Amino acid sequence: MTSGNNLFDKYISTLRSCELFSGMTDDHWRELLVNFHEERWPKETCILNHQKFLFHFYIVISGRIKMYNVDEFSEKEHTLFLLKKADVFDLFCLMDGTKHHVYYECLDNIKVLAIPMDKLRLWLNKNPVHYQNFLSYAAKMMRMLESNVSQLIFTDISTRLLRLLLNNVNNNSKQLEHINDLPNKELANLIGSTRAVVNRHLQILKKNGSIKIARNQVEIKDISILLRELEKQNKKL
Amino acid sequence: MTSGNNLFDKYISTLRSCELFSGMTDDHWRELLVNFHEERWPKETCILNHQKFLFHFYIVISGRIKMYNVDEFSEKEHTLFLLKKADVFDLFCLMDGTKHHVYYECLDNIKVLAIPMDKLRLWLNKNPVHYQNFLSYAAKMMRMLESNVSQLIFTDISTRLLRLLLNNVNNNSKQLEHINDLPNKELANLIGSTRAVVNRHLQILKKNGSIKIARNQVEIKDISILLRELEKQNKKL
DNA sequence: GTATTTGTGCTACTTAAGTAGTTTAATAAT
DNA sequence: ATTATTAAACTACTTAAGTAGCACAAATAC
Numbered sequence: 049m050t051s052g053n054n055l056f057d058k059y060i061s062t063l064r065s066c067e068l069f070s071g072m073t074d075d076h077w078r079e080l081l082v083n084f085h086e087e088r089w090p091k092e093t094c095i096l097n098h099q100k101f102l103f104h105f106y107i108v109i110s111g112r113i114k115m116y117n118v119d120e121f122s123e124k125e126h127t128l129f130l131l132k133k134a135d136v137f138d139l140f141c142l143m144d145g146t147k148h149h150v151y152y153e154c155l156d157n158i159k160v161l162a163i164p165m166d167k168l169r170l171w172l173n174k175n176p177v178h179y180q181n182f183l184s185y186a187a188k189m190m191r192m193l194e195s196n197v198s199q200l201i202f203t204d205i206s207t208r209l210l211r212l213l214l215n216n217v218n219n220n221s222k223q224l225e226h227i228n229d230l231p232n233k234e235l236a237n238l239i240g241s242t243r244a245v246v247n248r249h250l251q252i253l254k255k256n257g258s259i260k261i262a263r264n265q266v267e268i269k270d271i272s273i274l275l276r277e278l279e280k281q282n283k284k285l
Numbered sequence: 286m287t288s289g290n291n292l293f294d295k296y297i298s299t300l301r302s303c304e305l306f307s308g309m310t311d312d313h314w315r316e317l318l319v320n321f322h323e324e325r326w327p328k329e330t331c332i333l334n335h336q337k338f339l340f341h342f343y344i345v346i347s348g349r350i351k352m353y354n355v356d357e358f359s360e361k362e363h364t365l366f367l368l369k370k371a372d373v374f375d376l377f378c379l380m381d382g383t384k385h386h387v388y389y390e391c392l393d394n395i396k397v398l399a400i401p402m403d404k405l406r407l408w409l410n411k412n413p414v415h416y417q418n419f420l421s422y423a424a425k426m427m428r429m430l431e432s433n434v435s436q437l438i439f440t441d442i443s444t445r446l447l448r449l450l451l452n453n454v455n456n457n458s459k460q461l462e463h464i465n466d467l468p469n470k471e472l473a474n475l476i477g478s479t480r481a482v483v484n485r486h487l488q489i490l491k492k493n494g495s496i497k498i499a500r501n502q503v504e505i506k507d508i509s510i511l512l513r514e515l516e517k518q519n520k521k522l
Numbered sequence: 523g524t525a526t527t528t529g530t531g532c533t534a535c536t537t538a539a540g541t542a543g544t545t546t547a548a549t550a551a552t
Numbered sequence: 553a554t555t556a557t558t559a560a561a562c563t564a565c566t567t568a569a570g571t572a573g574c575a576c577a578a579a580t581a582c
Contacts, residue, residue, distance in 0.1 A: 117431075117435050119435070119438075119439040121439075121519045121520070122439060124438075124439060126434075126435065126438045126439070128431065128434070139424075139427075140424055140427060140428060140431075143420040143421060143423060143424035143427075144420070144421040144424035144425065146424075148428075176413035176416060179413060179416040179420075182420060183380040183381070183416075183419060183420070183423065184380060184381040186380060186420065186423040186424070186427065187376075187377055187380035187381035187383075187423070188381065189427055190376075190377060190380075190423065190426055190427055190430060191377060191385075193427060193430035193431055193433075193434060194354075194365065194377075194430055196430075196434050197363075197365070197430060197433050197434055197437065198354050198356070198363065200434065200437040200438065200477070201356075201361075201363045201437065201477035202356040202358075202359060202361060202363070204538070204539085205538080205539070206538090231558085231559060231560085232559075232560070233559085240437070240438035241539080241540085242539080242540060242541085243559090243560090244539095244540075244541075244542090244561095244562095245538090245539060245540065247559095247560065247561070247562090248539090248561095248562090250560095251560095251561075251562085261560085262548090262560095263547080263548055263549075263558090263559060263560070264548095264549095264559075282358045283358070441568070441569085442568080442569070443568090468528085468529060468530085469529075469530070470529080478569080478570085479569080479570060479571080480529085480530090481531095481532095481569095481570075481571075481572090482568090482569060482570065484529095484530070484531065484532090485531095485532095485569090488531075488532090498530085499530095499578095500528090500529060500530070500577080500578060500579080501528095501529075501578095
């Protein structure tokens with residue numbers, strides 16, 4: 049139990065905000081954490097081996113990891129999720145034990161807590177109370193994916209870019225977070241477009257005074273202009 | 286138990302092929318089915334009330350129901366799923382108890398089995414063995430949604446149309462099923478395009494001899510040509 | 523039997539997004 | 553300090569998809 053206590057004390061605040069295990073008591077956490085160990089992955093680590101995620105399940109403690117897809121023919125990339133503090137992966141593997149054909153890349157130096165898949169499944173089996181949590185969380189993912197599909201079908205690139213920016217504004221600081229230091233290419237990957245097109249739209253936003261841009265840097269100057277632009281987009285059709 | 290036995294005897298083969306409850310014993314089925322009742326919905330019934338699915342969960346016995354999304358601004362439609370025999374809905378509501386903003390429309394006369402949501406949840410709680418099934422099924426949905434996203438980002442309309450056709454060919458009869466009697470507009474809704482564009486691509490397929498078309502009718506004439514066209518699409522980029 | 527509705531097949535046009543290629547600036551490597 | 557690398561900014565071009573509109577045929581309603 050020492051190791052469980054250790055990790056708990058160290059990462060208590062992150063773990064408490066972890067939605068997959070929401071509402072779990074401290075004692076349950078301590079018990080579960082016995083099976084975890086800490087890992088550090090340096091920035092730019094790529095995990096291309098789909099097998100890996102059949103055997104361990106991870107909770108992100110710090111840093112960003114992008115989960116992405118590569119088209120086998122065009123070799124284009126699409127970023128499915130930007131995993132951050134308190135996110136978990138790979139839920140697909142956990143739930144059905146089948147390989148998930150996506151790739152991972154660390155955008156920062158990463159700290160994760162890792163647990164062997166079978167131990168987590170065993171724990172869940174012994175504590176079926178927590179199943180409901182897992183179902184709710186899966187439903188949340190499904191809703192996210194579904195809304196992703198809708199956005200792709202219903203909206204154009206400039207709208208998707210606006211939404212990407214607005215969805216990543218910190219409520220308190222009113223500043224961009226998580227995606228503020230990404231190159232245009234990565235922003236493009238997040239909305240399913242190309243660097244050149246994203247840059248074209250960013251230039252427009254820059255010219256209307258809503259954002260400031262520099263190398264690997266997007267900063268929000270006037271959020272109200274962004275909101276107004278989004279309104280305009282919606283009314284257009 | 287009489288009613289449970291009744292429904293079981295009547296729909297045993299459909300229920301056995303129901304993935305969400307896969308591997309369930311006949312006795313478990315009988316027990317669960319006590320809580321179900323049968324409903325019939327006539328063709329073209331629209332269910333626009335999202336609330337409805339918070340209170341009952343349904344298993345499709347026969348007929349097709351489209352689950353679709355409408356963009357609040359452009360009023361365009363997108364068909365998310367074509368539910369058929371042995372499909373269930375609404376999984377989103379079941380899993381997290383939150384309203385799901387989609388619409389339903391019966392493409393045929395429909396027979397469903399209905400169960401009050403809370404009874405299903407109660408049953409699941411009492412029989413946690415079945416939780417794993419629900420997780421696996423949810424994972425399958427997530428994988429479908431994810432691959433949907435990828436297709437939208439990586440492939441053009443003609444490829445999506447080819448895939449739609451090929452994914453709906455019956456392995457035995459080699460003929461189109463489920464979507465063979467839909468108007469161009471509905472095919473367009475399935476792949477996130479418009480009637481005119483879908484028709485344009487169908488004309489090309491007709492000219493190369495792979496399909497035959499009539500009013501509300503698409504028929505496959507030569508599947509090998511379709512497969513070759515798909516290959517060509519993939520290599521193009 | 524006629525009228526209306528619905529779905530198809532087509533042409534012509536518009537537009538957003540992708541593509542290619544060049545210049546310039548910022549950063550990192552030596 | 554010099555060079556190499558990477559990202560950004562911009563121009564010019566291509567193309568697929570969407571849009572509008574119309575003619576025609578099939579199905580349905582009256």
